[in-house]
Amino acid sequence: MNKWRHIKQIIFDADDTLWENNIYYVQATTDFIDLVESGGFVRSDIQKAFDDLEVRVVEERGYGSHNFIYILEELFRVFNKKSKTRLDEERLRFITRRFQEHPVSIPQLFPGVIDTLRYLKTKYALYVLTKGDYAEQQGKILRAGVHECVKEYFILPEKNDVAYRDLLQKNNWIPSETCMVGNSPKSDINPSLRQGMYAVHIPYRDTWKLDDEPIEARDGRFLELQNFAALQMVF
Numbered sequence: 001m002n003k004w005r006h007i008k009q010i011i012f013d014a015d016d017t018l019w020e021n022n023i024y025y026v027q028a029t030t031d032f033i034d035l036v037e038s039g040g041f042v043r044s045d046i047q048k049a050f051d052d053l054e055v056r057v058v059e060e061r062g063y064g065s066h067n068f069i070y071i072l073e074e075l076f077r078v079f080n081k082k083s084k085t086r087l088d089e090e091r092l093r094f095i096t097r098r099f100q101e102h103p104v105s106i107p108q109l110f111p112g113v114i115d116t117l118r119y120l121k122t123k124y125a126l127y128v129l130t131k132g133d134y135a136e137q138q139g140k141i142l143r144a145g146v147h148e149c150v151k152e153y154f155i156l157p158e159k160n161d162v163a164y165r166d167l168l169q170k171n172n173w174i175p176s177e178t179c180m181v182g183n184s185p186k187s188d189i190n191p192s193l194r195q196g197m198y199a200v201h202i203p204y205r206d207t208w209k210l211d212d213e214p215i216e217a218r219d220g221r222f223l224e225l226q227n228f229a230a231l232q233m234v235f
Contacts, residue, residue, distance in 0.1 A: 006176070012181045022208045033046045039080075111229065125151050179198040181202065189216075
């Protein structure tokens with residue numbers, strides 16, 4: 001791994017890289033589909049309606065738990081209008097209330113995250129790069145205690161080629177001396193590799209479907225690890 005020793009700054013994704021996040025969305029989505037299915041609808045049709053609306057909402061309104069709640073409530077209204085019997089509104093409220101607890105609670109960090117960040121901090125400049133609602137993401141970073149281990153955190157509306165290029169330019173970082181660590185091929189790995197950066201992929205068991213795509217591995221600048229603590233064996 002000596003070829004990675006020249007790295008000067010390491011950037012970390014937040015959700016599903018430092019802590020669990022998508023698991024709450026998956027649970028709420030599954031419970032919601034169960035609810036609507038009980039009204040006599042076909043599960044695959046509910047899933048397609050959810051997927052279609054999710055894509056549209058992300059494009060028009062952006063990321064964040066409040067937009068996810070909007071999807072659930074809007075779909076409930078649509079299916080409830082079609083249903084021969086009224087869907088259970090109290091059950092919907094239970095699903096949304098339980099989901100809304102996670103953005104304001106202390107994030108469940110993956111094993112070894114803080115120890116690994118403290119270790120890397122002695123040798124590299126560390127940063128967090130995440131996307132979504134600023135207040136929501138900042139709250140998670142602060143409650144998790146991650147801010148104490150990094151020099152700065154960046155919260156953007158989107159993470160794509162333009163975002164990475166701007167980040168490199170604004171901070172005067174040389175791409176080949178900069179490494180991105182994350183779970184999302186679409187948001188973390190591929191765009192950073194396309195900008196000439198190094199990238200470490202730490203797969204998450206249930207990466208959000210809108211963040212998933214084939215990885216475009218580039219000439220020795222890509223590495224996949226099975227857990228966060230393994231970064232200590234690389235850097």
